Amino acid sequence: MLEIPESKTISLQAGKILSGRRITDVFSPTSHHKFAWFSGDPAEYARLLSGKTVKSTFGHGMFVDILCDGESCITIGEGTIMRYHAPSEEPPGKYQLLITFDDNSHVAFNVAMYGGIWAYRGIFENRYHQLSLNSISPLDDAFDEDYFDVILNDSPENISVKALLATEQRFPGLGNGVLQDILFNAGIHPKRKKSSLSGRDKADLFISVRDTLKIMTEKGGRDTEKDFFGNEGGYKTILSRNTFQHPCRVCGDQIRKEAYLGGAVYFCLTCQRL
Numbered sequence: 001m002l003e004i005p006e007s008k009t010i011s012l013q014a015g016k017i018l019s020g021r022r023i024t025d026v027f028s029p030t031s032h033h034k035f036a037w038f039s040g041d042p043a044e045y046a047r048l049l050s051g052k053t054v055k056s057t058f059g060h061g062m063f064v065d066i067l068c069d070g071e072s073c074i075t076i077g078e079g080t081i082m083r084y085h086a087p088s089e090e091p092p093g094k095y096q097l098l099i100t101f102d103d104n105s106h107v108a109f110n111v112a113m114y115g116g117i118w119a120y121r122g123i124f125e126n127r128y129h130q131l132s133l134n135s136i137s138p139l140d141d142a143f144d145e146d147y148f149d150v151i152l153n154d155s156p157e158n159i160s161v162k163a164l165l166a167t168e169q170r171f172p173g174l175g176n177g178v179l180q181d182i183l184f185n186a187g188i189h190p191k192r193k194k195s196s197l198s199g200r201d202k203a204d205l206f207i208s209v210r211d212t213l214k215i216m217t218e219k220g221g222r223d224t225e226k227d228f229f230g231n232e233g234g235y236k237t238i239l240s241r242n243t244f245q246h247p248c249r250v251c252g253d254q255i256r257k258e259a260y261l262g263g264a265v266y267f268c269l270t271c272q273r274l
Contacts, residue, residue: 001062001078001079001112001175001177001225002062002063002064002076002077002078002079002080002173003062003173003174003175003177003178004061004062004137004138004139004173004174004178004213004216004217005178005213005216005217005219005220005221005222005225005233005235006221006222006225006227006233007059007060007061007062007063007064007173008059008139008217009059009217009220009221009227009228009233010059010064010082010221010227010228011057011058011059011064011065012057012059013084013227013228013229014057014064014066014082014084014107014228015056015057017084017105017228018054018057018066018101018107019054019055019056019057020053020054021053021054021101021102021103021105022051022052022053022054022101022102023049023050023051023052023053023054023068023099023100023101023102024050024051024100024101024102025046025050025099025100026045026046026049026050026097026098026099026100027046027095027097027098027099027100028042028043028045028046028097029042029095029096029097030093030094030095030098031094031095031096031110033096033111035079035111035113035114035115036080036096036111036114036115036116036117037114037115037116037117037118038116038117038118038119039118039119039120039124042096042097042117042119044119045074045097045119048072048119048120048121049068049072049074049099049119052068052069052070052072053068053069054066054067054068055067055068055069060132060133060137060172060173061128061131061132061135061137061169061172061173062077062078062128062132062172062173062175063075063076063077063078063129063132063173064076064082070121071121071122072119072120072121073119073120073121073124074099074117074118074119074120075116075117075118075120075124075129076109076115076116076117076118077115077116077118077128077129078114078115078116078175079111079112079113079114079115080096080109080110080111080112080115080116080117081109081110081111081112081115081226082107082108082109082228083107083108083109083110083226083228083229083230084105084106084107084228084229085105085106085107085108086105087103087104087105089106091106091108092108092110094110095108095109095110096109096110096111096117097109097117128169128172131169131172132169132172132173135171135172137172137173138171138174138209138210138213138214139213139214139217143210145203145206148202148206148209149202149206151170151171152164152194152202155170155194156194157193157194157195158193158194158195159193159194160190160191160192160193160194160261161183161188161189161190161191161192161193161194161197161205162176162179162183162190162191162260162261162265163261164194165179165182165183165209166179166261167261171209174209174213176263176264176265177222177224177225177240178212178213178216178222179265180237180238180239180240180265180266180267181212181216181237181238181239181240182205182208182209182212182213183205183208183267183272184238184239184267184268184271184272185208185211185212185238186201186204186205186207186208187204187271187272188201188204188205188272189267189269189272189273189274190260190265190267190272191260191265191274192274215235216233216235219233219234219235220233220234220235221233221234221235222235222237222240223235223236223237223240223242224237224240224241224242239255239266239267239268240266241264243255243266244257244266248268248270248271250268250271251268251270251271253268253269253270253271254268255267255268256268256269
């Protein structure tokens with residue numbers, strides 16, 4: 001799933017490859033997916049995008065925007081896989097959208113569990129997209145402890161730390177995936193209540209949000225996700241499906257997995273006491 005490290009990584013990779021390329025054709029879905037969301041009829045995307053040249057790309061929150069001339073744009077969100085295929089490669093047979101370029105390369109868009117592929121002109125009237133564009137990312141220099149504290153203070157006292165960080169898009173693009181290592185590095189259990197956090201806990205949490213996301217991004221995303229070229233990210237997750245049932249790298253205790261708030265949480269009870 002697209003979270004901050006992946007949206008940044010994929011947008012940088014796509015920008016280097018696609019900037020200056022002209023879109024020659026756009027193909028409608030060959031595989032129906034009832035949880036693939038479009039802005040209108042995807043059969044109309046060719047009229048909107050064909051002949052347009054890619055100007056730039058921008059990754060923010062759980063979105064990647066491909067910005068073209070004529071104010072045309074295509075945006076993907078959260079559960080959408082955007083994969084590059086070189087001119088020498090055959091395009092995939094199944095996709096929710098396929099775009100071809102003037103060098104005979106292709107970009108295929110496929111939705112995993114759910115996801116959006118939106119083509120539009122001008123501003124994308126989507127609440128979460130606008131929230132992401134107008135929020136300060138943990139990767140930005142302006143994301144400081146004062147900004148973090150304002151968000152904490154505006155949230156309910158009885159909320160859990162997982163709900164605080166990974167729901168309601170208080171921190172756009174910080175989802176259940178990156179949450180696991182953020183909380184491990186801060187030494188905080190995902191079920192801890194905000195009201196139980198000391199001043200030191202809050203400071204540690206701020207540092208972990210900022211620093212963990214920075215290193216995840218610098219290493220090209222997490223090893224549980226794939227980039228624009230289909231390669232696993234270079235960041236080795238501490239707590240994830242890849243490490244579940246392995247001993248904790250710090251204390252040697254068993255890493256545990258539980259269902260909580262609509263997703264799995266991983267934790268070490270010794271390092272992250274409840």
